[in-house]
Amino acid sequence: MKTIRIAGGGLAGLSLGIALRLRQVPVVVHEALHYPRHRVCGEFISGVKIDTLEKLGIRDFLKNASRPNQAMWWSHENCLGTFALPEAAYAVSRYHLDHQLSCHLRKLGGTIHEDSRLQPSDAEGTVWSAGRRPAQGPWIGLKAHIRNIDLRAGLEMHLGDKGYVGMVEVEEGWTNVCGIFPRKEGPTRKDRPLLVSYLDAIGLSAVAERLISAKWRENSQSAVAGFQLGMQSRLPHLVRIGDSHSIIPPFTGNGMSMALEAAELALEPLIDYAHRNTSWSETMQRMEFDSNHKFHRRLQLAGVCQHLLLAPWFRKPLEILALEQLLPFHSLFTLTRH
Ligand SMILES: Cc1cc2nc3c(=O)[nH]c(=O)nc-3n(C[C@H](O)[C@H](O)[C@H](O)COP(=O)(O)OP(=O)(O)OC[C@H]3O[C@@H](n4cnc5c(N)ncnc54)[C@H](O)[C@@H]3O)c2cc1C
Numbered sequence: 001m002k003t004i005r006i007a008g009g010g011l012a013g014l015s016l017g018i019a020l021r022l023r024q025v026p027v028v029v030h031e032a033l034h035y036p037r038h039r040v041c042g043e044f045i046s047g048v049k050i051d052t053l054e055k056l057g058i059r060d061f062l063k064n065a066s067r068p069n070q071a072m073w074w075s076h077e078n079c080l081g082t083f084a085l086p087e088a089a090y091a092v093s094r095y096h097l098d099h100q101l102s103c104h105l106r107k108l109g110g111t112i113h114e115d116s117r118l119q120p121s122d123a124e125g126t127v128w129s130a131g132r133r134p135a136q137g138p139w140i141g142l143k144a145h146i147r148n149i150d151l152r153a154g155l156e157m158h159l160g161d162k163g164y165v166g167m168v169e170v171e172e173g174w175t176n177v178c179g180i181f182p183r184k185e186g187p188t189r190k191d192r193p194l195l196v197s198y199l200d201a202i203g204l205s206a207v208a209e210r211l212i213s214a215k216w217r218e219n220s221q222s223a224v225a226g227f228q229l230g231m232q233s234r235l236p237h238l239v240r241i242g243d244s245h246s247i248i249p250p251f252t253g254n255g256m257s258m259a260l261e262a263a264e265l266a267l268e269p270l271i272d273y274a275h276r277n278t279s280w281s282e283t284m285q286r287m288e289f290d291s292n293h294k295f296h297r298r299l300q301l302a303g304v305c306q307h308l309l310l311a312p313w314f315r316k317p318l319e320i321l322a323l324e325q326l327l328p329f330h331s332l333f334t335l336t337r338h
Pocket of ligand 1: 007008009010011012013030031032033040041042043044045046116117118119129130131132141142178179180224241242243244250253254255256257259
């Protein structure tokens with residue numbers, strides 16, 4: 001059988017590697033960094049089907065995840081309402097999840113090279129799951145794990161001026177606090193953590209004050225900038241899954257679930273290739289077509305939603321809709337997930 005080489009051991013790469021190993025396909029993963037490590041992510045997995053988790057062979061790794069089933073939204077200080085999630089989400093730190101998945105993949109006989117950064121090449125049999133592609137972009141994503149915040153719902157979402165922050169409990173009493181901010185707002189005070197400064201800058205000072213007096217988890221602060229949301233540029237000769245194919249806007253999006261769904265979608269074409277039933281070029285075409293077909297509408301809708309939710313002119317209508325209980329939360333949630 002042919003070996004599948006995977007560039008990037010994040011959620012997409014590791015789950016694909018595990019699923020392939022469960023079907024005896026030889027797998028080598030190259031991961032630019034190492035495990036475990038904290039990374040920028042809201043760590044809120046929603047919309048993933050049990051079938052997908054089972055097919056990938058990773059269901060057990062979410063069994064101890066917390067299961068938020070309510071979301072509470074604010075626009076600055078105004079509470080827009082509490083919404084029941086159509087299905088309970090999973091909240092688990094990437095620090096634990098990626099580490100556990102990497103150990104499992106090794107146990108199944110997969111090879112993982114840590115601290116190994118691949119360059120795009122035309123070598124056949126390489127799946128590119130190396131995440132966000134460097135690009136000029138207006139955003140900075142920030143995250144930290146913080147304790148003693150006294151969450152008011154399973155998931156808190158706070159909309160500020162052109163940015164937002166979400167909060168969800170992950171594990172051992174730690175709450176993930178993660179948001180996207182316009183980069184050019186920049187931190188105003190150097191004596192506060194970056195996340196707190198950006199919250200102040202987008203008018204979420206009440207949230208900032210809750211965080212400043214709480215306990216911060218060591219080494220959990222992380223930042224990412226220089227990326228573009230939406231479809232990512234193509235790489236010749238490589239098939240891309242997860243964020244390296246497309247980045248769904250995080251506010252309404254579910255990038256982690258999409259990474260898992262993309263791994264599931266890639267499974268059959270790659271098994272056929274590994275068994276020498278199809279050529280690499282056929283495999284690439286099939287995978288590209290399947291991904292575009294599956295994710296195109298979802299990406300567009302999430303893009304429009306995030307644009308509207310963060311647009312200053314839409315804030316008043318949004319508050320009125322919320323007051324009248326006319327926010328189509330349930331439909332939005334479902335449409336941006338399936
Ligand atoms: C601010 C923010 C908040 C988010 N919140 C959520 C959320 O709450 N829920 C949700 O579902 N999604 C969320 N997402 C999106 C989610 O994090 C991603 O969609 C998901 O991590 C994609 O998984 P991936 O495996 O494609 O990429 P990643 O998880 O980014 O993994 C890519 C891996 O490739 C490695 N790598 C990079 N370059 C190379 C190379 N050249 N060679 C080898 N390895 C390489 C990296 O080190 C990394 O480990 C958020 C994103 C942002 C920016």
